[in-house]
Amino acid sequence: MNMNNQIKYPVVEQFVSINGEGTKAGELAVFIRFKGCNLNCSYCDTQWANRQDTPAVEKTAAELVADVCRTGIDNVTMTGGEPLLQIELAGLIKELLSAGKAVEIETNGSVSLENVRAQVKHLTQERQSMERLSMTMDYKLAGSRMETFMRLQNFSELQPQDTVKFVAGSIEDLEKTRQIIQEYGLTQKCHVYISPVFGAIEPADIVEYMKAHQMNGVRMQLQMHKFIWAPDERGV
Template sequence: MEHQPSAQFLPVAEKFVSVNGEGLAAGQLAAFIRFAGCNLWCSYCDTRWANHPLVEVEGWSIENLVAWVRETGVRCVTLTGGEPLLQPNLPHLVRALLEVREPYPLRVEIETNGSRPVEPLLQLRAQAQVEGLAGQLCLTVDWKTPSAGAEVSAAMLADNYPLLDGRDAVKFVVGSEEDLAFARDRCKEQGLFDSTNVLFSPVWGEITPAQIVDSMAANGLARARLQLQMHKIIWPNVEKGV
């Protein structure tokens, strides 16, 4: 199936309940909805199967996705990909999720690669607050480092990052000392430590967590956070459903 949805359906590559392996809600159960397709090709991508043009997808309506989330009984929802912001119907799904009150209001997290404008979603968040919707919307926005590839790193929209606040996070996936220096420079230029949360995550097999911690300590990055992809530790070599 093609990745472009019809007016009613979104292309879902997989959906499942698992532990949030990364982000500000790491360690909590979440209902994951993974959309197919991405506009970038990162060297270290661990969900490349979902980006293939011929990946098998199911078309899910917003109504049925919300019903499935409610049936799971979990409080966290993670919308990921691929690149979820490629989906024209994503804001409609997000709003529907924020309207949920039973069995619980939802924390809706969107994982996005940093190359697509996030302002429309933040406007939706502000409007949801004005209307008193029950749920909370949080964004985890990647800032691709040189290890991702020169073209990928150059595709980042620098205007995205000043719009984020304490509900959100900027994630740097680092695989080398060059990546760590790049991340430090971006944090300083954008004042990220004063405005949002900063996460450093290792490229699996390219750099050790200890090296990242040593760099954080050596450079006084007391407000950065190391995060490990918890699902890779729990379920090594498993690509889907975790």
Template sequence: MSSLKLAESFVSINGEGQQAGALALFLRFTGCNLKCDWCDTAWANEKGAPFELASISRLTGIARDAIEKYDLHCVTLTGGEPLLQEGIDELILALTKLGLRVEIETNGSVDIRPFMEKCRPVFTVDYKLPSSRMERHMFTDNIPLLKEWDTLKFVCGSRQDLYRAAEVIEEYKPLCTVLLSPVFGRIEPAEIVEFMKEKRLGKARLQLQLHKLIWSPDERGV
């Protein structure tokens, strides 16, 4: 049975996405194939980052405990880049069998099709914009695969990012929920709202990271 590199597990509210504000179990895994300029979880991505080598049974045990203690219905697999973990498809299936809504937060560079075969989770797929310096790694074939229960997220750090997000939305016309989220401290949410009005982005939503408004932006485990 596979073991995955678990950096941390905790219960909090979903800070973003379609389930924003709802309690969820978070399973964060180490390692990422990208290095975004504004990454807020770089500590989990660096070589030598601390982790527990956790089996599927160990992880489902954490999930059972969270369900019993908090009566929650959502689990978010995040990172790093969780889709790089060997055995993540087994974990998705096991968590789904517990009755949980399994959401994957993925950076947009990994083909999601192999993770739809055994048991399809809910995907929150990033599109990395110019300020991230990682846009060249985007696997855009993912976008047409996203359904109404999935999310395409643009993390925006500049005016240039906003224009690029509008271009991608116009080109692919995604059927899923589309979120525009500010890089904390780099761009004001009000500027994004005015841009949405200017570009007639009526199907997109502004998304603020609730956990950074409730707790310190650098706080872990929230």
């Protein structure tokens, strides 16, 4: 299937770096950051990418695939903003998978996971390709002020290669994290991570909470890039 060169994606950043979190933390990836988000989290560290007046380069799928292939890097991380808001994202994903890339979508938990996955599956019949598409989905806890926007149906759409990430800023957030993990049996479905809101809670407190509640199958993870570079530095 030919790429639709009429569709253009608003890209605010493209760069190569290491993944700072998730199952591929420490691995090189090509990052594609799209403009725009439907949420406004209290701790968002990329609000600049969501503003209406933020400059964006309009790129076709063909241009983005060519950009990625020139890097020689196998992992692609789509982030934002909210990538799943992009029109015809499935076509871009399909072409990246066809080029042999592994595609990770960082999504905020308010948009259907299944819609885009079903669209990509329709475009490609290669089962092995679909296994190289993964979703890293946030569950926005109360501290984010966005919890009411979470799409709970997503928990039934998770696949083994996917990740649910809880960004906790308080003990109350950790309590809700534990409740959600248990209620939806997340550790039996996919990877599960807890990360601290940077500067709001001590990582050691999260570890102590996990120990106290025997949270097996859950990983605590720091955002690696915020320790290597300045927390607000772009392009890393």
